[in-house]
Amino acid sequence: MPITQKRRVRSIARTDELRAAGVSARALAGAVRSGAIIRLRRGVYARADAPIDVRRAAAHGGMLCCLSAARQAGLWVVEHAGLHVAIGHRDRVHAHPGCRCVTHRTVRPVVLGRRSSIRRALLEILRCAGDEACFASLESALARGLLSSADREWLGIRMPAQHRWMLEFARDDAASGLESLLRFRLRADGIVLQAQVEIPGVGRVDFVLGDRLILEVDGVLGHADAVESRHKDLVRDAIAAGLGFDTLRFDYEMVVRDWPTVRAAVLGKLGLGLHVSVGVLRFG
């Protein structure tokens, strides 16, 4: 049986684990020659089908954690450079080609080939990348049904008190991280948005501010989709306008890289006095 099919061999394994799984030195050498197994460094091997980030983390000397673990788990994460890798507090960081890793030292067990659990990764993101990054991945985890109530409780116990409000504020129906970022940031201005609002004749919109302003956040689409989608958006906006709504639309570039313009647009609408009736609260 080829090594890669041996049940007990994980995607990343040390020589002693391979030996314990009954892999001979000769079989290992053969598998490396055939490309089924990749030698990461002396004594550490990866199956060729192990995800590239998992292999790189192991080459660095640890396992994926923080933003990289969240991304590996399929969550939306804020942009970041380099892999975030948990390394045992006594373990060595290894040099490897193209290393831009962010090392997280930990006293918890580090198992090559594994990653931080989602709840652990959220805590790591909070400490490493801040509350906003944590919130966006938290809502992404909730939307995918990947956080149990026990996980939320676990987070509530471990999160610093000043961040615990996020667990209450987080929703399980955010369609993208952009929606999470928009809601999170406008809250800092005391602006409360109603999310996923059904407007008769228009359909479901991302957010309504007050009773007359619609905020929509557009994801990234391919060109052909984009043309069709633009037409649909224009029709929606026209129907909404007929019902007395204004619509503001923002895309990834604006929310992520040009927040001042987004904020000024929303505050500008509020400043006109047209949308202040409901939904604006000042936090003490």
Ligand SMILES: [Zn+2]
């Ligand atoms: Zn590295």
Ligand SMILES: [Zn+2]
């Ligand atoms: Zn990190």
